[in-house]
Amino acid sequence: MEWSAIFLSVRLALLVCVILLAVGIPIAAWLATSGWRWKFLVEAVVALPIVLPPTVLGFYLLVAMGPASPVGRLYAGFFGHGLAFTFTGLVIASVIYSLPFAVQPMAAAFAQVDRSLLNASAMLGASGLRTFRQIVIPLSRGGIVTGAVLSFAHTLGEFGVVLMVGGNIPGVTRTVSIAIYDHVQALEYNGANAMALLLLAFSFITLSLTYAVNRRMWRVWPLQR
Amino acid sequence: MGEQQTALAVDVDKRLNGFRLQAHFAAPAGFTMLLGPSGGGKTTLLNCIAGLLRPDAGRIAIGARTLFDSAARIDLRPAHRRIGYVFQDLALFPHLTVADNVRYGIAKLPAAERQLRTAALLESFHVAHLAARKASEISGGERQRTALARALVTDPDALLLDEPLAALDRATRSKIIDDLRAWNAVRSIPILFVTHSPEEAFALGERVVVIEAGRMVAQGMPQEVLAAPRHETVAQVVGxxxxxxxxxxxxxxxxxxxxxxxxxxxxxxxxxxxxxxxxxxxxxxxxxxxxxxxxxxxxxxxxxxxxxxxxxxxxxxxxxxxxxxxxxxxxxxxxxxxxxxxxxxxxxxxxxxxxxxxxxxxxxxxx
CATH class of the missing domain: 2.40.50.100 (RNA polymerase II/Efflux pump adaptor protein, barrel-sandwich hybrid domain)
Incomplete structure (x- = not known):
């Protein structure tokens, strides 16, 4: 069992999950409420990682992080080294890769909140921000939890993007899925199986818990039609 | 009373999905019933007054306070209009308790006064014993009462009621109306009450405004409107x-x-x-x-x-x-x-x- 790879994966997934909660909620809120006519373009961009092969996404991220791109040069200018093949680069790539898995359930939940509740809140003198905090967020807990869990699980299992952007540096960018791949390549099926089983069990338990919790939330929601 | 006795003056013209609403009337303190068939524009009218819909032209004011004036480019946001609105579906916040629902509109008041006012309104509408219950766990009549208490705790300048009692039996309904009347005996604000029931309009209103297909076809005292209909719609509407x-x-x-x-x-x-x-x-x-x-x-x-x-x-x-x-x-x-x-x-x-x-x-x- 390669514990360093497991810890790295969990650390990466947790970090991405937290960042996506902070970034995803405002994006989801905007997508759920905006009436902008070009909104569909933003929706398409956010959803791209779902359909793109991870290698394609990884390739462009690698290029963007490299010295040939302005972003890569700017970062290197500040920190003295490039983003590619670092843990930070991996986090950024994973955030982009998992963005739709966080945003879509959240946006769906926000959009499902009864409009008349928002109107009622406004008639009671509440600002848009207060309405969002005290009415929309609590009533969307299920969607937010789902978004967080999905982005965590999705990051935990990613392979292609990690390989393209992070490479395979033990303790820095070598995640569980890459370690498993290595084991299989080396015909060490026992080592691969141990980690694969761990990942499988973990994913199953996480998703089961999420669905169990969500179901209870639906049940305490009789006003929702 | 005195200064509180200010009328709600409405003059709106609004086109919406091929439908046109034109309304012009004044509602003094007390009950003004908006009577008419469904789809006639009653809710659209309330939403214009509340600021949830923006009229194409017109003016809405309570006393000297202008809420909307297309000529003067005044358009207060719903949150700033000081209007209580009880929606047809009540729109109680299901995740909050009855007391928290009622408190919601007075979050900016000092805690002591907030407590006092919430308690008083819960008392007036006889839901004090439900204060700690979730809004999603109480009965239909109790939800109506909670919605009224929530709308009135903010001390609004006018109250809009969109068929709030339609789902209730007659006895419960008249008790709630009595409580509302008792409350308004002191405040004296204009109350716009939407209904499609002529009996209700006749029984409750000091004034009746009949709306059909976006136009006001009659208005006046209930006896005047109901006894001498001068328009076909009015006749159908009043039974x-x-x-x-x-x-x-x-x-x-x-x-x-x-x-x-x-x-x-x-x-x-x-x-x-x-x-x-x-x-x-x-x-x-x-x-x-x-x-x-x-x-x-x-x-x-x-x-x-x-x-x-x-x-x-x-x-x-x-x-x-x-x-x-x-x-x-x-x-x-x-x-x-x-x-x-x-x-x-x-x-x-x-x-x-x-x-x-x-x-x-x-x-x-x-x-």
Whole structure:
């Protein structure tokens, strides 16, 4: 069992999950409420990682992080080294890769909140921000939890993007899925199986818990039609 | 009271999905009933007043305080209008307790006053014992009361009620109305109450505004609006069971009456004189309860209209007997059960209908 790879994966997934909660909620809120006519373009961009092969996404991220791109040069200018093949680069790539898995359930939940509740809140003198905090967020807990869990699980299992952007540096960018791949390549099926089983069990338990919790939330929601 | 007694003045013109709402009226302190068929624009009107919809043109003000004025480019946000609005679906926050729902609108007040006001409103609307319950766990009537308390705790300048009591039984409804009246006896704010029930409008309102297809077709005191409908819609809305097309056949100017022949029937009715000329099409509206039934041809009556007819069907609804009588056209007639029993009314039986001239209301048909 390669514990360093497991810890790295969990650390990466947790970090991405937290960042996506902070970034995803405002994006989801905007997508759920905006009436902008070009909104569909933003929706398409956010959803791209779902359909793109991870290698394609990884390739462009690698290029963007490299010295040939302005972003890569700017970062290197500040920190003295490039983003590619670092843990930070991996986090950024994973955030982009998992963005739709966080945003879509959240946006769906926000959009499902009864409009008349928002109107009622406004008639009671509440600002848009207060309405969002005290009415929309609590009533969307299920969607937010789902978004967080999905982005965590999705990051935990990613392979292609990690390989393209992070490479395979033990303790820095070598995640569980890459370690498993290595084991299989080396015909060490026992080592691969141990980690694969761990990942499988973990994913199953996480998703089961999420669905169990969500179901209870639906049940305490009789006003929702 | 004094300064609180300010009227809600509304003048809006709003187009929405091929529908046009034009309303112009003033609602003084007290109950003003907005009466009309569903889809007629009542909720749209409330949403314009609340600021949830923006009128294309017009002005909305409470006393001297302008909420909307298209000419002056004033358009206060809903949150700044100081209007209480109880939605048709109530829109209680399901994840909050009854007390938290009521408190929601006064979050900026000091904690002590907030507590006091919440307690007072919960008390006024008899939901104090439910304060700690989730809004999603209480009954229909309790939810109505909570919604009213929540809207009124903010001390609004006007109150909008969108059929808030439609789902309740009569007894619960009248108790809630009594509580609301008691509350408003002190505050004296304009209350706009949407309903499609003429009985409710007649019973509750100090004023009635009738809205149909986006236009105001009548307004005034309930008695005025209900007793003398001058527009076909009003007649339907206020519950005339009998509405017939007819043509004027004779004018008796000196009597203040005229005769008209009902279309499709060989019978004439004497009705009050209107400006309609000879041969003009008119529409006659008669309440089912205003028609008398006689077992034989009546004599020596002041009523001018006696029509022979045959009973088609009899059914009983509560304490009313409802007859369908064929007299060339079908009349609906309402009687008390004892009257029906005494006359031994049965389907197929021939009877006489007696209708006073002034029970015939002339309605101007839409052109």
């Amino acid at each position: 005339f069971e009998n509405v017939f097309d007819a043509k004027v056949t004779a004018l008796h100017e000196n009597q203040g009456t005229m005769l008209c022949r009902l279309d499709g029937a060989d019978c004439e009715l004497e009705v009050p004189l209107t400006r309609a000329g000879l041969g003009a099409p008119v529409r006659v509206a008669i309440r089912a309860g205003d028609i008398m039934v006689a077992a034989e041809r009546p004599r020596g009556l002041s009523a001018r209209n006696t029509l022979r007819g045959r009973i088609g069907a009899i059914r009983r609804e509560g304490v009313r007997v409802i007859l369908a009588v064929d007299a060339g056209v079908t009349f609906e007639v309402h009687l008390t059960p004892s009257a029906a029993d005494e006359l031994r009314l049965a389907p197929g039986r021939e009877i006489w209908l007696v209708i006073k001239t002034y029970s015939c209301n002339l309605v101007h048909p839409r052109n």
